[in-house]
Amino acid sequence: xxxxxxxxxxxxxxxxxxxxxxxxxxxxxxxxxxxxxxxxxxxxxxxxxxxxxxxxxxxxxxxxxxxxxxxxxxxxxxxxxxxxxxxxxxxxxxxxxxxxxxxxxxxxxxxxxxxxxxxxxxxxxxxxxxxxxxxxxxxxxxxxxxxxxxxxxxxxxxxxxxxxxxxxxxxxxxxxxxxxxxxxxxxxxxxxxxxxxxxxxxxxxxxxxxxxxxxxxxxxxxxxxxxxxxxxxxxxxxxxxxxxxxxxxxxxxxxxxxxxxxxxxxxxxxxxxxxxxxxxxxxxxxxxxxxxxxxxxxxxxxxxxxxxxxxxxxxxxxxxxxxxxxxxxxxxxxxxxxxxxxxxxxxx
Numbered sequence: 582x583x584x585x586x587x588x589x590x591x592x593x594x595x596x597x598x599x600x601x602x603x604x605x606x607x608x609x610x611x612x613x614x615x616x617x618x619x620x621x622x623x624x625x626x627x628x629x630x631x632x633x634x635x636x637x638x639x640x641x642x643x644x645x646x647x648x649x650x651x652x653x654x655x656x657x658x659x660x661x662x663x664x665x666x667x668x669x670x671x672x673x674x675x676x677x678x679x680x681x682x683x684x685x686x687x688x689x690x691x692x693x694x695x696x697x698x699x700x701x702x703x704x705x706x707x708x709x710x711x712x713x714x715x716x717x718x719x720x721x722x723x724x725x726x727x728x729x730x731x732x733x734x735x736x737x738x739x740x741x742x743x744x745x746x747x748x749x750x751x752x753x754x755x756x757x758x759x760x761x762x763x764x765x766x767x768x769x770x771x772x773x774x775x776x777x778x779x780x781x782x783x784x785x786x787x788x789x790x791x792x793x794x795x796x797x798x799x800x801x802x803x804x805x806x807x808x809x810x811x812x813x814x815x816x817x818x819x820x821x822x823x824x825x826x827x828x829x830x831x832x833x834x835x836x837x838x839x840x841x842x843x844x845x846x847x848x849x850x851x852x853x854x855x856x857x858x859x860x861x862x863x864x865x866x867x868x869x870x871x872x873x874x875x876x877x878x879x880x881x882x883x884x885x886x887x888x889x890x891x892x893x894x895x896x897x898x899x900x901x902x903x904x905x906x907x908x909x910x911x912x913x914x915x916x917x918x919x920x921x922x923x924x925x926x927x928x929x
Contacts, residue, residue: 589633589712590811591691593624594662596631596639600624602649613642618853620843623815628805632812633693634856637713647719647749651759656730663689665802667731669795674787676735676780677705680728686799687724689806694720703780709771711746719749721771726759732775735784739777744768813857813864816850819843820868824891832892836861870906873899877915884911 596619600610614624617638623629631639643650660667666689673679677700684696684707695710707728709721722745732739741762748756748766756764760773819839839861840850847861854860869891876887888899903911 589693590630590806591633591636591693592663592689593626593629593631595690596636597624598662599639599643599650603643603646606646606649608646613639616642618845618849620845622819622843623812626815626818628802629815630806630811632856633713635812636691636693640713640719644719644749647751648755651722651726651751651755654726654730654759656734659727659730665689665795665799669792669799670731671734672787672792672795673735674784674789674792675782676732676777676784679731679735680705680707683728683731686803688803689799691720694724696724700780703776703778705775705780707773707775709773711771719747719751721745722748722751722756722759725771725773728773728775729760732777736775736777736779738779739775742772742774744770744772746771811857812853813859816843816854816861817864817868820865821872824868824872831894832865835865835892866902866906869893870903873903873911874907874914874918877911878918887911 600614603613604610614620617635619631619635619639623631656667656671660671666683666686669686670679670682673682680698684698687696694712697708697710699706699708707725709724711720713720725743729741741760743760743762743764745756745764745766746768753764753766756766816839819842820835823835823838836847840847843850845853851861854864873887873891876882876890880887882890884900885896888896891899893899893902900911903909903914907914909917
């Protein structure tokens with residue numbers, strides 16, 4: 582399983598769902614997105630992520646509308662948002678396994694905070710440690726709602742206790758309705774306690790083979806997210822889609838197109854990249870190198886043609902760039918990898 586090396590981020594699906602809910606109440610969504618520096622591209626990018634800082638800013642901007650966010654939290658709506666994760670959790674050998682799988686793979690939703698699970702006999706305690714700003718500490722409620730809905734699939738009867746440190750602007754009635762219990766509010770710990778004699782009973786509807794396939798799929802998704810979750814990765818993906826387009830003439834054209842597509846100024850673009858310890862030139866050069874390696878091995882194009890395709894002013898400038906990053910000339914690289922697929926690990 583993946584480890585703690587992941588950067589903190591949150592699925593853009595959460596923001597999309599929140600925006601969908603808020604739009605039903607005539608709230609100015611575009612102003613909120615602009616204040617947070619979130620582009621439509623970031624918001625709608627498949628398997629996209631919002632960096633921790635951006636997510637918290639978005640939460641701050643929408644905090645006063647939280648009462649609208651928790652209006653719909655059925656298992657159907659949860660499945661619609663995160664089908665892979667909820668699907669696996671609904672196909673487990675027991676209720677305990679369902680919660681354990683949720684915690685194990687919840688990074689698909691977000692990994693800014695932490696969860697701890699303790700099971701003793703017929704009693705399950707889920708503790709949520711919120712690492713975000715205190716005024717935004719409502720994430721525990723959202724995660725408890727998901728677990729509560731999942732457990733309802735397995736447990737015909739259960740007793741529920743909940744303790745929450747903060748609930749933002751949510752009323753006590755809304756919180757109690759969400760978890761279907763009388764919650765303790767403004768406490769020193771976020772916890773959800775479930776008690777049921779069926780907590781560890783075997784689920785005869787579980788399909789073990791499907792369960793294993795689902796786990797493998799989620800592992801792959803987590804690895805993919807690890808590679809694509811930063812804003813820099815978003816920009817890199819966008820640049821890759823531009824390369825080889827005839828309407829792009831040079832590096833400046835790439836920058837203009839990216840800014841236009843993300844609907845942000847150069848200053849905002851570079852500022853957000855700096856949060857990932859990157860610059861636009863860093864990202865562009867990484868894509869240039871990757872594409873150049875592919876063209877050298879997979880095509881018979883001349884070095885001059887390739888240099889033009891990756892937007893260098895001359896073959897000489899491209900050759901110096903390639904030698905600097907690959908420790909060999911483009912011709913040497915082509916000869917070395919002529920019979921193999923290109924790999925950036927060999928030129929780093």
